[in-house]
Amino acid sequence: MNREELNLLSERIIGCAIEVHKHLGPGLLESAYRECLGYEFDLDGMNYKKEYAIPLFYKGKQINCSYRIDYLVENEIIIELKSVEQILPIHKAQLLTYLKITDKRLGLLINFNVNLLTKGIVRLVNNF
Numbered sequence: 001m002n003r004e005e006l007n008l009l010s011e012r013i014i015g016c017a018i019e020v021h022k023h024l025g026p027g028l029l030e031s032a033y034r035e036c037l038g039y040e041f042d043l044d045g046m047n048y049k050k051e052y053a054i055p056l057f058y059k060g061k062q063i064n065c066s067y068r069i070d071y072l073v074e075n076e077i078i079i080e081l082k083s084v085e086q087i088l089p090i091h092k093a094q095l096l097t098y099l100k101i102t103d104k105r106l107g108l109l110i111n112f113n114v115n116l117l118t119k120g121i122v123r124l125v126n127n128f
Helices: 003-024 030-044 089-102
Strands: 048-058 061-073 077-082 106-111 121-125
Touching (some): 061 089, 089 121
Antiparallel strands (some): 106 121
């Protein structure tokens, strides 16, 4: 997927997240937002994997520990959801690490615990 297609897809994802936030507002558990966002993805016709397990390889060996990303959309964009007071550097580091170990280019960190959702979205790019 080229850069323009990734940008268009990320705009669709953000639109779905805004729709969820518009209906639910801040203050709920992350799991509620996760379920509603999946429903919005269905309505939009997006292909996604929810709570997708990603493998971890260390020096060529697959390690049996389960890391799960909240969403992998169209096999291209990783979505990590939060419902926290503020996004911390560790949240960004987690998403960047997921991008690196999956070899994906773009990730969105979405914090639903804000009054205006656009203030809770962080877009991270893996420069490989």
